[in-house]
Amino acid sequence: MANDFLLQVRDLSVCFPSASGDVHAVNSVSFTLAPGEILGIVGESGSGKSTLAGSVMNLTPPPGKVTGGQIMFQGQELKSSLHAIPDGIRMIFQDPMSSLDPYFTIESQMIETLRATDSSTLSRKEALHTCSQMLARVGLDPKTVLKRYSFELSGGQQQRVMIALALLSDPSLLIADEPTTALDVTIQDQILSLIRKLNQETGMAVLFVTHNLGIVADLCHRVMVMYGGEIMESATCDALFDHPLHPYTQGLLKSLPKTEPYVAGTARQKLDSIGGPALDMANLPKGCVFADRCPYSTDRCREEKPALKAVSDQHFYRCHLGTEAEGGASHE
Numbered sequence: 001m002a003n004d005f006l007l008q009v010r011d012l013s014v015c016f017p018s019a020s021g022d023v024h025a026v027n028s029v030s031f032t033l034a035p036g037e038i039l040g041i042v043g044e045s046g047s048g049k050s051t052l053a054g055s056v057m058n059l060t061p062p063p064g065k066v067t068g069g070q071i072m073f074q075g076q077e078l079k080s081s082l083h084a085i086p087d088g089i090r091m092i093f094q095d096p097m098s099s100l101d102p103y104f105t106i107e108s109q110m111i112e113t114l115r116a117t118d119s120s121t122l123s124r125k126e127a128l129h130t131c132s133q134m135l136a137r138v139g140l141d142p143k144t145v146l147k148r149y150s151f152e153l154s155g156g157q158q159q160r161v162m163i164a165l166a167l168l169s170d171p172s173l174l175i176a177d178e179p180t181t182a183l184d185v186t187i188q189d190q191i192l193s194l195i196r197k198l199n200q201e202t203g204m205a206v207l208f209v210t211h212n213l214g215i216v217a218d219l220c221h222r223v224m225v226m227y228g229g230e231i232m233e234s235a236t237c238d239a240l241f242d243h244p245l246h247p248y249t250q251g252l253l254k255s256l257p258k259t260e261p262y263v264a265g266t267a268r269q270k271l272d273s274i275g276g277p278a279l280d281m282a283n284l285p286k287g288c289v290f291a292d293r294c295p296y297s298t299d300r301c302r303e304e305k306p307a308l309k310a311v312s313d314q315h316f317y318r319c320h321l322g323t324e325a326e327g328g329a330s331h332e
């Protein structure tokens with residue numbers, strides 16, 4: 001039922017005009033997100049994952065524009081023509097430095113953000129108390145952080161401040177666009193644990209954009225794999241990692257490093273990669289967008305665009321090949 005969803009995106013398309021033609025960054029993408037769910041959007045650079053997330057937040061950078069589709073949040077349609085950031089949704093980005101103002105202390109920025117929300121009646125003392133509580137909640141010492149400028153903080157501290165700023169308006173949905181990519185592995189782990197904890201404590205849903213399937217396995221309940229502006233596969237994490245059906249998903253999983261420790265004197269592990277040319281997004285092929293890189297590609301694949309087909313109520317993939325369960329060819 002539509003009302004069970006916090007977010008419902010139907011047939012969304014986003015296009016960027018360019019000298020070599022229109023770049024179709026997102027093509028007829030549909031998905032849903034339930035309250036309290038963590039959905040990962042995974043894909044390589046140029047797959048459309050960040051553009052998709054940004055368009056939910058009404059942040060499609062000009063001259064790009066949403067050319068079709070509908071976004072429903074809490075049962076209300078979000079209108080891109082209103083140029084407003086939707087209430088109840090907040091976003092954090094890969095580079096927190098670009099979102100924090102270096103001319104103002106963290107205290108000024110947090111109080112300004114708080115007063116811009118429905119808490120505008122708070123006195124300065126009350127606002128400061130709320131900001132301190134929020135910083136403590138994301139694992140920062142308010143006494144150390146409030147009087148500082150963003151450039152005086154580490155990358156991990158900046159990202160925590162961004163999360164605290166996002167939480168000030170008590171969002172139902174946090175969109176996180178590669179928030180840990182610029183951080184070292186230890187800090188990355190801390191930020192992921194924080195997002196997981198906030199999700200469990202507050203029921204806040206999360207749309208997590210990443211190129212890292214390891215993070216998806218660690219954090220998300222469900223995952224959508226994107227390529228060429230389209231969804232290639234969508235499933236629960238368990239189903240996707242145990243039974244990947246799309247050749248692109250299988251290629252991504254094969255390119256993950258194995259976890260066994262390296263033993264001195266043995267051959268070093270060689271990672272698989274997905275070969276083939278990069279997709280020209282201004283000249284998308286008539287058939288399957290993955291055909292030039294797919295080891296199973298046929299004439300039919302180049303002529304006919306595959307539909308997204310269901311193998312269960314939670315597992316979908318876009319490919320002409322069938323699964324063994326359907327009696328068609330298996331990828332294995």
Ligand code: SF4
Binds near residue numbers: 301
């Ligand atoms: Fe590969 Fe064809 Fe499936 Fe596309 S439709 S992923 S080219 S087998």
